[in-house]
Amino acid sequence: MAAPTVKVARGWWGLAFGVRRAVLRLPGLTLVRWSRYGPEYQDPQIDKEYYRKPLAQLTEEETYERELRKTQVIKAAPATKTSSVFEDPMISKFTNMMMKGGNKVLARSLMTQTLEAVKRKQFEKYHAASAEEQATIERNPYTIFHQALKNCEPVIGLVPILKGGHFYQVPVPLADRRRRFLAMKWMIAECREKKPRRMLMPEKLSQELLEAFYSRGPVIKRKHDMHKMAEANRALAHYRWW
């Protein structure tokens, strides 16, 4: 990406990215694209349980932290983060990844329609099944969503490493957030690319989520392909230096 535009009162142009900190809070310098909060601003605490804890039960560090927060300036919480019981960080992240061009309304409606479609399909199966099978059918769309994405997470990743003028795909352990991101990205990419023309996104997504929940389907296959490539390249693991 090109160097971020910084509106400058003086004619001081061509700053490198790393110089941002030195340039940050000077009078006459307005940052247009980045956060307007200074470094003294703390992140808001959305979690209700944090505030419900009775004061008697807090440890020393927690009381100190509470007192400290009373004196600190706090950023405004974003509109998408609520302290509602229905709030799910993974669903929010998935919605954001599905969003195109900032159209959060559309992405959120697609997400709710997907969850509704999953629930409807599972209820149909439930009502059509016998008593023993009814115990095994999962109807909560949120558990299905979480379990499906958990099944799609790769265990090991591949990273291109330059050695001797060639790039080798080296197997590497991934961080938790990277694995979750890859699972969500694969799911969305699969639904966007391999969708039949007249099928809508919620229907395709619900189909893929249910298949991933039962550990079959194309996203799981992509995960297995990644694992197979890692297994094939296991001799190159020594190219890592971390």
Added chain:
Amino acid sequence: MATPSLRGRLARLGNPRKPILKPNKPLILADHVGERRREKGEATCITEMSIMMACWKQNEFRDEACKKEIRDFFDCASRAEAARKMRSIQEDLGELGSLPPKKLNKLLQRFPNKPHVS
């Protein structure tokens, strides 16, 4: 041992003999020190990874069959990550006896070498 003498070593107008030293940069103290050479790291968690891959080979890459190996691999990876973080914090905190090069450079920037007499 004291600094070796510089008298009559360089090629100057007042020096009749051949120069002993021919430095390619002026012999003046710079306002920064050189960076610490990065140690060659080696790959971590290789054994756990190979055990896990052997398990995968036996069980056709099914994850439910290899849960224990996968968990061991994740534990090893998180331990390695924590160790790496500790090591980088230690380096930033202090070398044995002296400051890390970045902090030294900041200090020298504040008190630069004076090649002139003011």
